[in-house]
Amino acid sequence: MIELTAKSPFDGMLPLTVGALSLSEVDTGAMTALSARKGQGEALASAFKQAHGVAWPRAGRATGREGCRALWFGHVHVLLMGPPAAPALAEWAALVDQSDAWAVARLEGAGVRDVLARLTPLDLREGQFKRGRTARSEVAHMPASITRIGAQSYQVMVFRAMAGTLVEEVQTAMQGVAARAGG
Amino acid sequence: MRISCPICGERDRREFYYQGAAVALDRPAPDAAAQAWDDYLHNRDNPAGPVREMWHHEAGCGAWLVVTRDTVTHEMLASDLASRVQEAGS
């Protein structure tokens, strides 16, 4: 029998530290996309809360915490990260396993917003994108999901096939920000 | 250039894909006259002023929008979800 070895999306590429900034891989557990069936939005939201103990996120919001997080993931689209989605939710939603589809990284440290400002058109200024906010946007022209998880900490997701490009682009931006800071 | 998405708020133009005039929402009936299909498929006005267009918030929430844009000033005058526009129209 062939023994296959599972590799994480950033295997051998992360963690990475430049001055006060760091980029590290996040093992989120399972990832399941949920899309409500037509007219089932409210029933799904309450069943979801009951099944996973996490509020169904409104547009642009993330709920829960590391280990069990729900991200608004687009128009009528939520991503559950952590436990596998309860199969019973299929009564109200289409469930799609995306566990191996995304590379998930955490970018953090002083100057983190300056790094992201070089990569995404999102308005991340203080007061604009507070903790608990999430958005779909671009990072270095790649489709991405960006979530504020702390004062100086953001979760950045891109398609798994683009993991290497993300590391290269973020590293270049980190080096630019560190150089300007005199680090 | 910034476009206001009803779901995501005001966002950079690079997140959006431009599709064309919003006639796509007024598809003729299958047995409509040839002229109606000709207009739907090929004939477009080219006004100097406000136009209604389909934009896709491709790198954002993924929703299709109907955006009203002034071709003289490039001002973005209004935007709404295409699904809402279509439901209101039918």
Ligand SMILES: [Zn+2]
């Ligand atoms: Zn949007």
